Amino acid sequence: MNTRQMRYFIKVFELGNMTKAAATLHIAQPALTQQIHLLEAELGVTLFLRSTRGVKPTEEGTLLYKHAQTIVRQIDNTKAILHRHDNPVSGTVSIALASSTARMLALPLIHQVKQRYPSVILEIVDLPSADLTRQVLQGRVDFALTPDQQEIKGMVLKPFLVEELLLLLHAQTSIKKRRVNIEDIKDVPLILPSLPNRLRSRIDHAFLERRLPYELIAEASTSAILIPAVKNGLAATILPYSAAHEEIHDGTITMRRFDFEFFREIFICHTNNIMRNDAVDCVMDECEKTAASLIAKNVWKHTRLL
Numbered sequence: 001m002n003t004r005q006m007r008y009f010i011k012v013f014e015l016g017n018m019t020k021a022a023a024t025l026h027i028a029q030p031a032l033t034q035q036i037h038l039l040e041a042e043l044g045v046t047l048f049l050r051s052t053r054g055v056k057p058t059e060e061g062t063l064l065y066k067h068a069q070t071i072v073r074q075i076d077n078t079k080a081i082l083h084r085h086d087n088p089v090s091g092t093v094s095i096a097l098a099s100s101t102a103r104m105l106a107l108p109l110i111h112q113v114k115q116r117y118p119s120v121i122l123e124i125v126d127l128p129s130a131d132l133t134r135q136v137l138q139g140r141v142d143f144a145l146t147p148d149q150q151e152i153k154g155m156v157l158k159p160f161l162v163e164e165l166l167l168l169l170h171a172q173t174s175i176k177k178r179r180v181n182i183e184d185i186k187d188v189p190l191i192l193p194s195l196p197n198r199l200r201s202r203i204d205h206a207f208l209e210r211r212l213p214y215e216l217i218a219e220a221s222t223s224a225i226l227i228p229a230v231k232n233g234l235a236a237t238i239l240p241y242s243a244a245h246e247e248i249h250d251g252t253i254t255m256r257r258f259d260f261e262f263f264r265e266i267f268i269c270h271t272n273n274i275m276r277n278d279a280v281d282c283v284m285d286e287c288e289k290t291a292a293s294l295i296a297k298n299v300w301k302h303t304r305l306l
């Protein structure tokens with residue numbers, strides 16, 4: 001088993017098709033097929049089920065994929081560390097972000113990294129917040145920006161910023177108050193982040209503390225569903241400004257602030273037991289600088305740095 005086979009396997013797994021994978025890897029399909037067969041023979045397991053429509057990973061193939069990503073990333077990082085004095089900052093840096101954070105930060109960050117570190121390839125992984133920590137601990141990403149993260153053994157947490165939680169409503173809402181309390185929205189249909197989710201836990205706690213129910217009509221694990229639901233008038237939701245900044249600016253969604261302290265904290269999270277190259281540290285630094293710039297320019301509203 002070698003690094004080349006691992007990279008071939010990863011590409012076949014992700015594309016689900018030998019022909020497409022071979023074209024992407026710029027090798028002949030028979031050569032790729034042979035390498036996968038050699039890998040299966042060495043491991044003594046079947047990694048893919050073949051059909052005329054492509055390949056489907058077996059349980060063993062899925063397990064290997066998780067480990068292969070970590071192995072390849074560690075090898076790449078080790079090479080970059082050993083040659084850090086010979087080359088400019090380079091390599092692939094993978095960041096996991098919650099959907100709401102990604103909507104605000106991803107594009108400006110890509111722009112900044114491209115300007116300052118042209119040899120760095122940035123991989124943005126947009127995930128439900130409940131899955132972010134797992135990605136870091138499994139070594140599948142270099143670091144994550146995680147909301148309300150609790151301390152975990154092996155994890156390094158750096159306070160990043162605080163986001164105010166807002167009531168997001170359809171533009172034609174009947175709620176006219178500029179600031180609302182929990183009592184004002186107990187009868188408002190809501191679509192909320194699915195449990196387990198720390199933001200959802202904060203929302204539940206706010207209602208429980210006041211011994212009030214709420215009208216839940218649906219749940220979703222990503223703002224990619226929550227925000228269109230609000231925009232189309234199906235329900236209201238509670239999220240930070242970052243989740244709907246474009247819609248608020250366009251006037252298709254309106255927001256109301258709460259009359260009490262209601263917020264979430266974001267942390268920069270990475271493991272303390274995996275070597276990382278200079279590119280990862282540089283991108284972490286750019287994350288902080290980019291966020292600070294967005295906040296200072298009042299683009300990232302209702303947010304402050306920690």
